[in-house]
Amino acid sequence: MECVVQGIIETQHVEALEILLQGLCGVQRERLRVHELCLKSGPSLGVVPSEVRLLCDLDQPDPTWTVKHVGGAMRGPGADQISVMVRTLIESKVSKNALRMFYALGYKLDHELLKVGFAFHFQRTANISVSVSSVNKMPKVHAIDEAVPVTPGMQIVDVTAPATPANYSEVAAAVSSFCEFLAPLVHLSKPFISTGVVPTAAAAAASLMSDGGGTAL
Amino acid sequence: MPVKWVLHWQPNQGSTVSSQILNEATQCVESINGVKEGRWKATLNYYKPLLRDQTNQAEFPRDFLGISLADQPNKYYFIIRSQRIVLEADSSIQLIMERLQSYKSKVALYFEGFQYQLGDFRLRVGKVVPTHSENVRGIVMEVEYLPISSMEKSRKVMEEFLEIWHEALSKRSLPGKFVNIDLNFGEFGLGDNYTPQHTAVRYALVMAHMIATVQAVRG
Numbered sequence: 001m002e003c004v005v006q007g008i009i010e011t012q013h014v015e016a017l018e019i020l021l022q023g024l025c026g027v028q029r030e031r032l033r034v035h036e037l038c039l040k041s042g043p044s045l046g047v048v049p050s051e052v053r054l055l056c057d058l059d060q061p062d063p064t065w066t067v068k069h070v071g072g073a074m075r076g077p078g079a080d081q082i083s084v085m086v087r088t089l090i091e092s093k094v095s096k097n098a099l100r101m102f103y104a105l106g107y108k109l110d111h112e113l114l115k116v117g118f119a120f121h122f123q124r125t126a127n128i129s130v131s132v133s134s135v136n137k138m139p140k141v142h143a144i145d146e147a148v149p150v151t152p153g154m155q156i157v158d159v160t161a162p163a164t165p166a167n168y169s170e171v172a173a174a175v176s177s178f179c180e181f182l183a184p185l186v187h188l189s190k191p192f193i194s195t196g197v198v199p200t201a202a203a204a205a206a207s208l209m210s211d212g213g214g215t216a217l
Numbered sequence: 218m219p220v221k222w223v224l225h226w227q228p229n230q231g232s233t234v235s236s237q238i239l240n241e242a243t244q245c246v247e248s249i250n251g252v253k254e255g256r257w258k259a260t261l262n263y264y265k266p267l268l269r270d271q272t273n274q275a276e277f278p279r280d281f282l283g284i285s286l287a288d289q290p291n292k293y294y295f296i297i298r299s300q301r302i303v304l305e306a307d308s309s310i311q312l313i314m315e316r317l318q319s320y321k322s323k324v325a326l327y328f329e330g331f332q333y334q335l336g337d338f339r340l341r342v343g344k345v346v347p348t349h350s351e352n353v354r355g356i357v358m359e360v361e362y363l364p365i366s367s368m369e370k371s372r373k374v375m376e377e378f379l380e381i382w383h384e385a386l387s388k389r390s391l392p393g394k395f396v397n398i399d400l401n402f403g404e405f406g407l408g409d410n411y412t413p414q415h416t417a418v419r420y421a422l423v424m425a426h427m428i429a430t431v432q433a434v435r436g
Contacts, residue, residue, distance in 0.1 A: 041317070041319050042276075043270075044268050044269045044270035044273045045266060045267075045268060045269075045277070045319050046266075046267055046268075046269070046317065046318050046319035047267050047269075047318040047319075048318060050316075050317040050318060050319050052313065052317060067306065067310060067313060069313045069316050069317065071316065088316075090309055090312050090313050090316065091307075091309065092306045092307040092308075092309040092310040092313055093306065093307050094304055094305065094306040094307075094310065095303075095304055095305040095306070095414070097302060097303075097304055097406065098304055098306075100300075100302055101295060101297065101302050101304050104278055104297050104300050104302055105266075105277070105278065105281065105297075105319070105320065106266065106276065106277050106319070107319075
């Protein structure tokens with residue numbers, strides 16, 4: 001299970017966001033370079049159609065693979081009252097021939113993306129991860145080196161935190177509370193409910209940049 | 218990780234496998250001064266595709282196995298032997314497979330028995346039983362040589378150990394023998410340095426041979 005919010009930010013303001021995050025999180029940023037392959041079951045396979053994601057972390061000297069299954073989001077009045085999305089999520093590290101195995105099982109490549117950027121992982125009541133990345137598509141299958149941005153000039157901000165049925169309320173509150181600090185630069189909301197860029201982001205970014213990033217927050 | 222061979226009991230033509238043979242094998246280990254260390258257990262699942270259209274069955278693998286090994290409690294291994302695929306994953310992959318609802322475990326087997334220390338060797342002797350039955354379908358024996366991880370470098374000492382083992386067991390006049398199957402791990406993308414993935418592949422091959430033996434007896 002995880003709590004998740006997303007937002008978009010203009011690339012020109014990413015540096016300011018990084019300065020803000022560095023001050024808030026108090027940890028070193030990590031590089032992010034992930035090849036994400038979305039596989040879907042073939043036409044007759046399965047009780048219902050299914051989807052699974054394979055993530056290859058290209059930032060490691062020896063790329064590492066993870067299989068990810070994202071389930072449905074929590075629904076109902078309770079979910080509507082929470083400003084973050086709460087959804088089931090199961091991950092498993094796997095050895096490098098996971099793609100070959102899923103192809104053999106009858107899964108097909110639906111689409112693939114390359115996410116390039118940076119991330120912060122820190123503890124604030126919950127284990128929170130913030131990533132800022134450009135999402136890139138490939139003109140040919142698996143052609144990572146030829147990837148181009150899907151939305152030039154814009155990057156995606158993801159804030160996620162693992163949760164359990166017992167603690168998702170506290171985790172959601174921790175994520176919401178953290179997101180408020182980012183509000184001058186990026187508006188974060190449930191995925192698929194975009195609120196666009198923050199109109200005053202330019203001013204906020206200018207302030208952060210002129211500050212040299214040295215002010216403690 | 219130490220090199221491990223996985224042997225399986227091959228009954229003589231006309232005879233079957235039983236708990237008695239497992240008892241004899243266990244006693245034989247103890248007779249050559251094996252020190253009992255405790256129990257061990259592994260679980261194997263045969264997965265079948267769930268199809269909305271049965272006519273396409275041939276498109277999907279018939280030998281998709283999953284196995285959890287006694288040595289690796291947090292890991293799970295998938296093997297599609299016909300395509301020379303072996304995958305190591307976290308145990309949570311089983312939950313992912315359940316959620317996908319594309320494949321289901323149709324047959325589950327336990328490998329369980331006792332573990333022994335014998336000098337630089339670790340031995341595990343166990344029966345193969347369906348999860349909801351005590352019906353012994355086979356007997357396996359793991360032979361692990363602790364000092365060496367290279368399969369080539371350990372070959373000679375493993376063969377010498379097996380000669381000693383076969384000689385000790387032959388005094389019991391049992392209707393069959395333990396067999397080791399050699400295979401080309403390179404076809405599975407595995408190297409000379411031994412890993413749990415090698416063990417998973419060995420178990421898949423053992424199961425294939427055991428099934429072939431049962432089918433031959435029935436035929």
